[in-house]
Amino acid sequence: MDSTPNDYAPPSRTEGAGDDGEFNLMALVPRLSQVGTAMSRGSLVERAMQQAAPGLDQPSMNVLMQLRMAGKPLRVGEIAHRMQVVGPHVTRQVNELERRRLARRVVDPDDQRARLVESTPEGTATVERYLHTVFGVFDEALADWSAEDRRAFSRLLGRFADDVAAHLAHLDAQDRDPQRD
Amino acid sequence: MDSTPNDYAPPSRTEGAGDDGEFNLMALVPRLSQVGTAMSRGSLVERAMQQAAPGLDQPSMNVLMQLRMAGKPLRVGEIAHRMQVVGPHVTRQVNELERRRLARRVVDPDDQRARLVESTPEGTATVERYLHTVFGVFDEALADWSAEDRRAFSRLLGRFADDVAAHLAHLDAQDRDPQRD
DNA sequence: TATTGTTATACTCTATAACTATA
DNA sequence: TATAGTTATAGAGTATAACAATA
Numbered sequence: 001m002d003s004t005p006n007d008y009a010p011p012s013r014t015e016g017a018g019d020d021g022e023f024n025l026m027a028l029v030p031r032l033s034q035v036g037t038a039m040s041r042g043s044l045v046e047r048a049m050q051q052a053a054p055g056l057d058q059p060s061m062n063v064l065m066q067l068r069m070a071g072k073p074l075r076v077g078e079i080a081h082r083m084q085v086v087g088p089h090v091t092r093q094v095n096e097l098e099r100r101r102l103a104r105r106v107v108d109p110d111d112q113r114a115r116l117v118e119s120t121p122e123g124t125a126t127v128e129r130y131l132h133t134v135f136g137v138f139d140e141a142l143a144d145w146s147a148e149d150r151r152a153f154s155r156l157l158g159r160f161a162d163d164v165a166a167h168l169a170h171l172d173a174q175d176r177d178p179q180r181d
Numbered sequence: 182m183d184s185t186p187n188d189y190a191p192p193s194r195t196e197g198a199g200d201d202g203e204f205n206l207m208a209l210v211p212r213l214s215q216v217g218t219a220m221s222r223g224s225l226v227e228r229a230m231q232q233a234a235p236g237l238d239q240p241s242m243n244v245l246m247q248l249r250m251a252g253k254p255l256r257v258g259e260i261a262h263r264m265q266v267v268g269p270h271v272t273r274q275v276n277e278l279e280r281r282r283l284a285r286r287v288v289d290p291d292d293q294r295a296r297l298v299e300s301t302p303e304g305t306a307t308v309e310r311y312l313h314t315v316f317g318v319f320d321e322a323l324a325d326w327s328a329e330d331r332r333a334f335s336r337l338l339g340r341f342a343d344d345v346a347a348h349l350a351h352l353d354a355q356d357r358d359p360q361r362d
Numbered sequence: 363t364a365t366t367g368t369t370a371t372a373c374t375c376t377a378t379a380a381c382t383a384t385a
Numbered sequence: 386t387a388t389a390g391t392t393a394t395a396g397a398g399t400a401t402a403a404c405a406a407t408a
Contacts, residue, residue, distance in 0.1 A: 023331040025316045027339070029220075030250060034342045036217030037265050039210075041374095041399080043349050059375065069211065076390060084218050089376055091391055113384045113389045135206045141348035142341070150204035153337040156330060158208070160323070161215045167322035168224050222376080222397095240398065257367060270399055272368055294366040294407045 044137055052130035056100070059083075060093040064102060064119060064127040073118035075108065102126055225318055233311035237281070240264075241274040245283060245300060245308040254299035256289065283307055 038044050045058060053061065066082045067074060074082075080090045094117050097103035102123035108114035119127070142150060219225050226239060234242065247263045248255060255263075261271045275298050278284035283304035289295035300308070323331060 023335050025319055031338050031342045032216055032220050035213055036220040039213050039217040043353050138206055141344045152333055154204050156334040157212050161212045163322045172224050
């Protein structure tokens, strides 16, 4: 019983040829949701968490990921901003990471109020294991893709994320300050 | 906008950390997360919910969306499957939708155990308002895109979602039944 | 005996409010 | 007085377990 989740958007089955070729916003939405689910609570992250740090929670791994992507220690507020969450949330995850010796806090020399969160070697190794699993899945899933399609997807996804974010920021600013526009 | 997730220059040891034209998995991950956040708890959905049905919760709207995309009444279990959630979760949202007269349950004539959930006219109007807002934002955000880029993005995103889902389903099946391969 | 759905309960993620300590 | 972070608490979203009705 397991019917296809995709009656709405006929595209693909992909293997053969003819994608329908149309641009249809209605078809885009379920795909975006699908990707969102995969990145937050699907078997991909479940699998990667299991490989990398059984028992650790997802947001804590997300903190480690932010540190990994930044390549340097970050303030609590900066991590919160990058994760698109609120300060206290980060505090709790950093507590957990510190308890597990995956990260530590040091006072920011430039501002005694602030704390810099930095990954420990074990923290770095943990997030590397996580990314190894995630990349492995993507890599195998995209095994059949042409180099050109990969580049195009990367470019278009980045542009899409940027353009949507920028437009929403514009709308939000308008809401806060109806004068402008 | 201030510092966007774009600072993420992967620290040196990433595979082929190339420039914009390259395909770099490490660059893909934050973009996918960003899109996921937008679709689940960003200002896009907040805005659309506010326009369409202030006070209604997001998963209930998601149920209405599934009915809209299917174009026909669906069983509780089928809705759960399409939403990638578990049965009891859907039951609660359908209760809420019924309370608000946005959907109703009818016994499935083919199986007295099952219930078919169908949208009321008000439910349909509600989800149309929601989609109108979402499509409006996307449409404006993508205003500058060429028709070709739109088609390419639609095609590649669909293929990506399908290929990742298929590969994960394969891995999950392997986990459950290590015999196979 | 297996399946569809519901009720009751608990867990995870995230937000808001009140507070502490620097600035 | 404003800012960085923390503590305490509350809410939204989702899962698991036990059950009822029908197959």
